[in-house]
Amino acid sequence: MIKKNGFIYDKLDCLLFAIAINMHVVRYFFGMYDSNILNVIVFGLILLIGFIKMFFMPIKIKIISLKFISIITFVGYSLISALFNGLDSIALSIKLVISFLIALFAYNFKIEKINRCISFCVFINIIYALFIYVHPDYTINYLTNKSVSYLGLTISLALVVNIYCSKILVLINHSKSKIILLRNFLGLIILTPAVLLFQGRGNIIFTFIIIISIFLLISLYNYKYFIKYIPILLFFVSFAFFVYFMFASNTLQRRMERLFNNTSSESRIEIYKDSIGFILNNDRFIIGGGTNSFIKELKFYPHNIYLHVIGEYGITGILLLLIFTISVFNSIITKAYYVFCLNKNNLSIKLIFISVVTSFLFYFLNFNKSFSFYDSYPLMIFIAFVFSFNNPVNKKTLLKLE
Numbered sequence: 060m061i062k063k064n065g066f067i068y069d070k071l072d073c074l075l076f077a078i079a080i081n082m083h084v085v086r087y088f089f090g091m092y093d094s095n096i097l098n099v100i101v102f103g104l105i106l107l108i109g110f111i112k113m114f115f116m117p118i119k120i121k122i123i124s125l126k127f128i129s130i131i132t133f134v135g136y137s138l139i140s141a142l143f144n145g146l147d148s149i150a151l152s153i154k155l156v157i158s159f160l161i162a163l164f165a166y167n168f169k170i171e172k173i174n175r176c177i178s179f180c181v182f183i184n185i186i187y188a189l190f191i192y193v194h195p196d197y198t199i200n201y202l203t204n205k206s207v208s209y210l211g212l213t214i215s216l217a218l219v220v221n222i223y224c225s226k227i228l229v230l231i232n233h234s235k236s237k238i239i240l241l242r243n244f245l246g247l248i249i250l251t252p253a254v255l256l257f258q259g260r261g262n263i264i265f266t267f268i269i270i271i272s273i274f275l276l277i278s279l280y281n282y283k284y285f286i287k288y289i290p291i292l293l294f295f296v297s298f299a300f301f302v303y304f305m306f307a308s309n310t311l312q313r314r315m316e317r318l319f320n321n322t323s324s325e326s327r328i329e330i331y332k333d334s335i336g337f338i339l340n341n342d343r344f345i346i347g348g349g350t351n352s353f354i355k356e357l358k359f360y361p362h363n364i365y366l367h368v369i370g371e372y373g374i375t376g377i378l379l380l381l382i383f384t385i386s387v388f389n390s391i392i393t394k395a396y397y398v399f400c401l402n403k404n405n406l407s408i409k410l411i412f413i414s415v416v417t418s419f420l421f422y423f424l425n426f427n428k429s430f431s432f433y434d435s436y437p438l439m440i441f442i443a444f445v446f447s448f449n450n451p452v453n454k455k456t457l458l459k460l461e
Contacts, residue, residue, distance in 0.1 A: 077179030083211035109164035129379045140349035148351035158436035165443035184219045188253035217262035223247040225273045225417040255307045265424045334361035347373030360431045367432040415444045
């Protein structure tokens with residue numbers, strides 16, 4: 060039997076979710092490169108615990124809700140199209156189903172469990188950054204393996220940097236939280252140089268976009284915050300530029316300069332052009348090429364979830380994805396009112412909410428610039444966390460704050 064207040068019931072699944080989100084880091088520590096063994100073990104345990112817990116605490120979700128209908132329709136469409144594209148396509152479709160199931164279990168997390176999961180993510184990346192500083196040769200040797208992506212190694216570090224930045228934007232408006240503020244600044248100081256050691260440009264650019272977005276979200280229901288802290292935001296951004304030029308690797312700086320000075324040499328542009336051509340070819344725009352059709356015909360995926368979905372699932376797929384996207388952003392804006400207007404004194408709720416929104420924005424931007432749609436389970440997890448603020452238990456928690 061599962062103890063409702065025990066480690067297995069309350070903390071193990073949070074740890075497993077954090078490991079799943081930071082899978083590239085865990086592989087790094089074990090030197091496993093692109094092995095899928097860890098994925099199978101971790102995802103298997105998450106599903107096992109999730110299904111067992113359904114018998115004790117059933118997932119409460121509106122079966123007739125537009126979001127749920129969209130997911131079922133999308134998954135069904137993916138499975139049917141995969142049947143006509145071979146075993147690799149079926150495997151990818153099953154992977155997509157597993158990702159949606161994991162997100163469904165994440166939706167049922169209480170607010171404090173969401174916080175615990177994010178705390179595990181932060182802890183993992185603090186240890187990871189310190190290990191990089193102490194053993195730089197290990198990282199260099201690890202990156203020489205052709206199957207290792209520097210994007211995978213840096214994305215979770217950049218995620219936590221963004222979480223720290225966003226929490227600082229909340230904390231500067233709370234005079235009694237100086238110790239927490241200093242702790243977040245310390246974490247930011249530890250992690251930022253580690254991010255800049257790699258050559259990922261998106262992590263740098265997206266950080267600025269996210270900081271400004273979070274600032275505007277906080278200001279949405281509090282114009283005094285905007286007026287009071289806009290100078291601090293400008294200083295924050297200027298200081299970030301200074302840190303970038305001080306610590307960014309030469310490779311990163313060269314790649315960043317190329318992005319603004321010579322876009323013709325950017326491989327992403329060619330990928331997007333070829334992907335659009337694939338989408339517009341014959342009837343693909345209407346029904347799509349089916350699961351895994353990009354890889355089968357072009358030997359690459361489009362590095363953008365919207366291009367990926369419309370190319371493989373056509374108008375039906377992209378409409379469902381757009382409905383889902385609008386629903387996520389609407390949920391963020393709606394819940395921001397509860398968190399920042401009705402919840403004026405509960406700082407912990409604000410920090411958890413802003414960490415979830417930041418994580419969603421971070422993965423949303425990254426999966427529209429890199430990675431495959433079928434690897435987007437971290438994005439799905441944080442989408443589920445956004446929606447979880449509206450699940451029955453968490454909704455009651457927020458309503459009590461009115």
